[in-house]
Every structure is written in C-alpha cells, then in structure tokens.
Amino acid sequence: MQSDNVTSSITLPASYRKWVVSGATGAPDLKKEHFRQVECEIPSLMDGEALIRVKMINVHSATRLRILRGMIATGQTDLNNYACAEVVSSRDPAFCVGDVIACQAGWQEYQVISSRDLPVGFAEPNNLVKALNGTHSPWVYVFRPAMVQMWPASTLMEIFGTSGMTAWFGLQQNGPMLTRDTVAVAATTGSVGSIVAQIAKAAGCRVVGFAGGAERCTWVTTTLGIDDCIDYTSPDLDKALRKVFPEGIDLFSDGVGGDLTERVTRLMNRHSRLFSYGSAASYYAPSIGSAPEVRPTMRQNFGITEEVERRLSERHIRSHVWTVDQFYHQRLQAEDALSQLLLSGQLKPNSHTVDGFEHLPAAITGMYRSRQPGKLQIAFK
CATH class of the missing domain: 3.40.50.720 (NAD(P)-binding Rossmann-like Domain)
Structure with missing residues (x-):
C-alpha cells in the first residue's frame, strides 16, 4: 500500500477527451452522429480518490438499447463499461501509482475513481468480495502483477474479465x-x-x-x-x-x-x-x-x-x-484455472480490438451492422 498524496512522475495533460451521447433517445437506430466528443479538464484529487488512465474498454452488447431507450442521457457518457486502466495518481490507499486495474469506466481517457464507489448498475457486493478486492465494487480491483506480466490487456479484459x-x-x-x-x-x-x-x-x-x-x-x-x-x-x-x-x-x-x-x-x-x-x-x-x-x-x-x-x-x-458478480469472491481461483487452460492451448482469446479513442462511435455502431466474433474492445491509444 502507498500513503495518501501519492502522485505520478508522468506529466499529465491539462485536459482529456470524452465521448457523450447526443440526441439519441427515441431514434430508430444508433448512428455515429449520436456521439459527441468533448474536452474536460484533468481534475484535482480529493482524499480517497485516484486518477486512472483508461487503456481499454469492453463494449457490452446492450449498449445500443441502453442509449436509444434513454438510459444514458444526452450529454452523459456510459459509465457501465468494464475497463482496464493504469493508476497515474492516487490519494486512495487501495491504489498505487502504476497499478493496472479492472474497473468501470466511461468513454473517456482519464477518470477519477475511489475504492468507496459502488458499482454502476449493480448491487453492492458481499463482504467477501469487498475484502478480496479492497473496494466496494466487484468490478474494481488491482490485477495481480503476474497476470499483467503474462497477458496483454485484451486477454485480461476478455478471458479474465x-x-x-x-x-x-x-x-x-x-x-x-x-x-x-x-x-x-x-x-x-x-x-x-x-x-x-x-x-x-x-x-x-x-x-x-x-x-x-x-x-x-x-x-x-x-x-x-x-x-x-x-x-x-x-x-x-x-x-x-x-x-x-x-x-x-x-x-x-x-x-x-x-x-x-x-x-x-x-x-x-x-x-x-x-x-x-x-x-x-x-x-x-x-x-x-x-x-x-x-x-x-x-x-x-x-x-x-x-x-x-x-x-x-x-x-x-x-x-x-x-x-x-454473485461469484466474484472466487475470482482468484477462476483466474488460476483459466490461466491453466490458456497455457495448455485449450483456450484461445477471440476478442475484436479496435485501436484508437477517436474510432469509438464507428466501433460501437458497427457492432450492430457487421458483427465480428468475440468481445468488442476499444483500445484508447
């Protein structure tokens, strides 16, 4: 663990990019025009918060339904994406600078998180999950260093996500x-x-x-x-x-x-x-x-x-x-078993990764027109 007021040696930008929904509610289908890019300032951290750089997100198949049915309001991003991120600054003792973590993240390059945050769209986890993760969400935890060394972000997000x-x-x-x-x-x-x-x-x-x-x-x-x-x-x-x-x-x-x-x-x-x-x-x-x-x-x-x-x-x-999420107190055992299947060649990753933050609207809308096998992932370069 690291103490509070830990900052990164990385020079952070003054702002970051974020995609938000634009006038999609009630539309007959989802189009690239229903996404709008905005610029946001890098925020200062409060005690108990950490700043992460989002490396990659998984896109859920229900994204189109949620947008068109108004579950993500105009001007808002979708905070319900499972993501892989790196901690770049921390005032939360649960996260160290340099940690590679799983989390929920929006369509944005940087985000403030806290180990006290409850999961978006899901119930608060049981005490076993909280104790294992050191957070109040089944989806937010630090990947074990060996996992990060062995597997790329795409595999961490697909097989171990x-x-x-x-x-x-x-x-x-x-x-x-x-x-x-x-x-x-x-x-x-x-x-x-x-x-x-x-x-x-x-x-x-x-x-x-x-x-x-x-x-x-x-x-x-x-x-x-x-x-x-x-x-x-x-x-x-x-x-x-x-x-x-x-x-x-x-x-x-x-x-x-x-x-x-x-x-x-x-x-x-x-x-x-x-x-x-x-x-x-x-x-x-x-x-x-x-x-x-x-x-x-x-x-x-x-x-x-x-x-x-x-x-x-x-x-x-x-x-x-x-x-x-009901079973995430057994996450480590599952990670070990899935690792063995990968190492033996009995399990192969099959994600479809789109590189580039700027391609997010095309990637999400395209998912419903020409589906590729595997999980759609967007890497924020």
Whole structure:
C-alpha cells in the first residue's frame, strides 16, 4: 500500500477527451452522429480518490438499447463499461501509482475513481468480495502483477474479465461436466459463448455451437475446435436440431433468448441443465422497435417464457439465471484455472480490438451492422 498524496512522475495533460451521447433517445437506430466528443479538464484529487488512465474498454452488447431507450442521457457518457486502466495518481490507499486495474469506466481517457464507489448498475457486493478486492465494487480491483506480466490487456479484459468469469462460473454452477455430456452453446461467436464452448470441449464433452450462416459456423468449428455448429438461420432449424442432437442435450448455455431458447429446450433431456446469462436476440434485433421490451424478471428478459418454464419443471431441468458478480469472491481461483487452460492451448482469446479513442462511435455502431466474433474492445491509444 502507498500513503495518501501519492502522485505520478508522468506529466499529465491539462485536459482529456470524452465521448457523450447526443440526441439519441427515441431514434430508430444508433448512428455515429449520436456521439459527441468533448474536452474536460484533468481534475484535482480529493482524499480517497485516484486518477486512472483508461487503456481499454469492453463494449457490452446492450449498449445500443441502453442509449436509444434513454438510459444514458444526452450529454452523459456510459459509465457501465468494464475497463482496464493504469493508476497515474492516487490519494486512495487501495491504489498505487502504476497499478493496472479492472474497473468501470466511461468513454473517456482519464477518470477519477475511489475504492468507496459502488458499482454502476449493480448491487453492492458481499463482504467477501469487498475484502478480496479492497473496494466496494466487484468490478474494481488491482490485477495481480503476474497476470499483467503474462497477458496483454485484451486477454485480461476478455478471458479474465466478465466474459471469461461468466463462462467459468456458469459451467461450474451447472456441473459437473461429464465426458458423456452433449453441450449446446448458443451465441458461440460471442465473447461468453466462445469461451464456454472451449471450456466444455476441454472437459471432454461433445460440444455443438450455433451461429448465423455457413461462414460463421465454419469459424466456430475451426477456431474453437468444437464438434459441430448449427446455422440458426436455416429454413428448417427444427430438423437440423433433431439431426445434430439425436440423444438430446445435457447442458445448454444460452446467451440468446427468444425463439432459439424455445426451440432448443424442446430437446433437453430430463435432469439436464440450463445456464442462461443474456439476451442477444434483444441486443441485436434488426431495429430498436423489434427488440422486446424489458420484462419484470431476469428470467423473462433472458427468454424463459411460461412454456419454457413448464418444460423445465416437467423434465426436472436445473436452470440458473444470474449475473456473474454473485461469484466474484472466487475470482482468484477462476483466474488460476483459466490461466491453466490458456497455457495448455485449450483456450484461445477471440476478442475484436479496435485501436484508437477517436474510432469509438464507428466501433460501437458497427457492432450492430457487421458483427465480428468475440468481445468488442476499444483500445484508447
């Protein structure tokens, strides 16, 4: 730990750049014109604060919905991005100058944080997480030095960030994975799904993914090394499902929701497991108007309809619908296990990194027009 009033030897600029939302609420689609760049002064620190330089952010799939539905107001930035940053000045004993940290950050080059800050958009963590992180947020902590030396920021953010942790804890909570298990993985080209598929394959399971189109299905099988991939745009999807899953499904990892959840759960075996963590069907709807409205419960938002609930109950299918912050007191164990998979070659990062702060509007809007596999990351050079 360092004492208060610690400053960096780096000469800081007088100002920094920040992107804010501009007149997007109610628009039919998100465009580059809905982002505006502003210049902000580097602030002075109060006791208990630290100044960070944001190195990279992960862009969440729900960003477009949140902007167009007014959840990020005009003139405001999005503070809900998982980020990798370096501490450049500190009056908070939880952070030392030079620390590389995980945090939540806006679309901005510099930001003031505090170990006392609560997470944006999430509940306050339990005491175990607070003790482990030394902060009041599951997303804010100092990366172990060995991790920083071994892995680039893109891997820290993808494999050891919320995507990798969701995949790891989701499978742990829905295990054990047996070599006789058939695992179906929706959103296999996505950040979580691509990791789930590789972990399940490393455990010896038969793994089948889903992707839109022959080219993306080929990417899934060749890049991720899994057994098969179903094109969910197929005109006869039900026939394809029956062919690929002749003995049913033992574990379904679902980050899509919507119609795909309804169809796939029909083939789930008795006493199988459903791990549901997202709703790509909503995030990537053709237009904001065609995206489902927010439902009363997380299960409904993730595509678990009354019919699916009935099916789960009748077949005694164990289902988990949650957000990963519930398990962050076990973060270090997950980091160690994921590191071993990376080092053994059984797990490969697949993020899509865009270099340059100035490219943020194009990167975010482009994510919904020509999706690249893996987590979209923006490196602030």
